[in-house]
Amino acid sequence: MEELDRQIVQLLVKDGRMSYTDLGKATGLSTSAVHQRVRRLEQRGVIRGYAAVVDPDAVGLPMTAFISVKPFDPSAPDDIADRLAGVPEIEACHSVAGDENYILKVRVATPRQLEELLARVRSLAGVSTRTTVVLSTPYEARPPRV
Amino acid sequence: MEELDRQIVQLLVKDGRMSYTDLGKATGLSTSAVHQRVRRLEQRGVIRGYAAVVDPDAVGLPMTAFISVKPFDPSAPDDIADRLAGVPEIEACHSVAGDENYILKVRVATPRQLEELLARVRSLAGVSTRTTVVLSTPYEARPPRV
DNA sequence: GGTGAAAGTCTAAGACC
DNA sequence: GGTCTTAGACTTTCACC
Numbered sequence: 065m066e067e068l069d070r071q072i073v074q075l076l077v078k079d080g081r082m083s084y085t086d087l088g089k090a091t092g093l094s095t096s097a098v099h100q101r102v103r104r105l106e107q108r109g110v111i112r113g114y115a116a117v118v119d120p121d122a123v124g125l126p127m128t129a130f131i132s133v134k135p136f137d138p139s140a141p142d143d144i145a146d147r148l149a150g151v152p153e154i155e156a157c158h159s160v161a162g163d164e165n166y167i168l169k170v171r172v173a174t175p176r177q178l179e180e181l182l183a184r185v186r187s188l189a190g191v192s193t194r195t196t197v198v199l200s201t202p203y204e205a206r207p208p209r210v
Numbered sequence: 211m212e213e214l215d216r217q218i219v220q221l222l223v224k225d226g227r228m229s230y231t232d233l234g235k236a237t238g239l240s241t242s243a244v245h246q247r248v249r250r251l252e253q254r255g256v257i258r259g260y261a262a263v264v265d266p267d268a269v270g271l272p273m274t275a276f277i278s279v280k281p282f283d284p285s286a287p288d289d290i291a292d293r294l295a296g297v298p299e300i301e302a303c304h305s306v307a308g309d310e311n312y313i314l315k316v317r318v319a320t321p322r323q324l325e326e327l328l329a330r331v332r333s334l335a336g337v338s339t340r341t342t343v344v345l346s347t348p349y350e351a352r353p354p355r356v
Numbered sequence: 357g358g359t360g361a362a363a364g365t366c367t368a369a370g371a372c373c
Numbered sequence: 374g375g376t377c378t379t380a381g382a383c384t385t386t387c388a389c390c
Contacts, residue, residue, distance in 0.1 A: 073264060080226045080260035083383060094359055099385070101357090110268040114226035115261060115353065118219060122256040123356045128304070130276075130313065145348035152355040158274070158344045167276065167342065171354055197307045202291035204302040205351075207261065208317055210269045229366060240376055245368070247374090 068093070070210055072101055073110060077207040080114040117205060125171040128198035129178055132164035133191035140190070147189045153181050164194065214239065216356055218247055219256060223353040226260040263351060271317040274344035275324055278310035279337035286336065293335045299327050310340065 071091050075082055087098045105111045120126065133144065144166055145157050156169040168185070172178045182193055217237050221228055228236075233244045251257045266272065279290065290312055291303050302315040314331070318324045328339055 070269075073262065073269060076262035077264055078261070080262045084385095085383060095384080096360080096386085097358055108268070109265055112263045112265055115224070115263055115351070116219065116222035116226045117258040117261055118223055118354070118356065119255055119258055120354065122254070123216075123219060123354065125354055125356075130304075130306070149349070154349075155352050155354060156350040157348045158276075158350070159346045159348065160276070161343045161345055167344075196313065198304045198313075199307055200305045202303045202305065203295065203300075204304070205261070206301050208264070208266065208269065208271055208301060209298040210264065210271075230368095231366065241366080242368080242377080243375055249368095 069101060069105060069110070072098065073105060074207070074210045076102070076111065076114075077210065120171055124173055127172045127174065127178060128201065129170050129172070130196045130198070131168040131170060131182065131185060132160075132194045132196075133166045133168065133185065133189065134164045134194075136190050136192060144189045144191060148185065151181070151184065151188070153177075154185075165191075215247060215251060215256070218244065219251060220353070220356045222248070222257065222260075223356065266317055270319055273318045273320065273324060274347065275316050275318070276342045276344070277314040277316060277328065277331060278306075278340045278342075279312045279314065279331065279335065280310045280340075282336050282338060290335045290337060294331065297327070297330065297334070299323075300331075311337075 068091055072087060075087055075090055084095045084099045084102070087102070088095045091098060102111070120128065135142070135144065142165065145159070148154055148157060148168070153170045153172055154168050155171055158167045159165065160167050170181060172181055178195070182195060185191065186193060214237055218233055221233055221236055230241045230245045230248065233248070234241045237244060248257070266274065281288070281290065288311065291305070294300055294303060294314070299316045299318055300314050301317055304313045305311065306313050316327060318327055324341070328341060331337065332339055
């Protein structure tokens with residue numbers, strides 16, 4: 065990716081609501097040139113979208129956990145990610161190398177909800193689970209150095 | 211949190227660039243009422259900021275891994291998170307309950323860079339590491355159901 | 357790929373309920 | 374907390390280079 069695009073992406077990752085005017089000032093381009101570049105970056109899928117970053121505590125989801133899952137029947141076709149796609153508590157699902165097949169990142173309100181979620185994940189996906197509870201998060205969603 | 215605020219947060223998590231005008235239409239409030247509420251949500255820290263969501267592959271960081279770390283000397287004061295705060299490859303750092311003390315999520319370009327990063331993490335923070343490489347990510351950063 | 361200008365839309369602040 | 378109003382800023386499109 066070219067230097068100017070890299071700069072624009074970097075700026076938008078740090079502040080997704082930065083105006084095209086300000087992006088132009090920061091990069092030395094005109095407003096419309098920036099606008100065009102951003103549109104291309106969106107079309108090419110480099111920029112997937114924009115999101116408000118929310119404090120999970122403040123919206124009633126103070127409990128985070130990582131759930132590693134492994135199928136009961138390792139010979140069955142792996143449709144675990146699909147089976148879990150509709151579970152709203154799951155924020156991320158990564159297929160991984162190692163002892164387990166997937167790592168899920170989940171957010172819930174209470175330990176009781178985590179217990180209920182684990183039961184749901186096990187029965188929906190036919191997996192055993194190993195859960196690591198997050199105690200605190202010094203930082204998260206830090207902008208990548210693009 | 212109140213229903214209208216919940217709605218606004220939900221909408222902004224899905225589209226961080228949605229205009230106040232459109233937020234007003236979606237919630238049945240006037241533009242300025244929405245604007246006021248958003249400003250309050252930002253001030254109260256419910257909304258921490260806004261970010262462009264970027265495709266890691268497209269910006270040259272196709273490799274993701276989780277690194278669990280444990281201090282060599284468990285009796286030393288725990289300043290691991292601080293020591294690692296300046297490492298740009300680390301996207302998130304969670305203190306966790308369980309066998310290890312922290313889980314880091316990292317993004318790099320190549321296996322060789324991951325190797326170099328692991329060495330850096332170990333020596334900077336005085337920890338042993340256990341690394342789980344991500345093979346693919348069916349979904350990630352899904353908007354929480356606020 | 358870039359610029360610059362015009363029309364339309366949105367933001368932000370103030371007065372008022 | 375809410376609405377309405379208004380000035381100014383920003384976005385978006387277009388003709389042109």
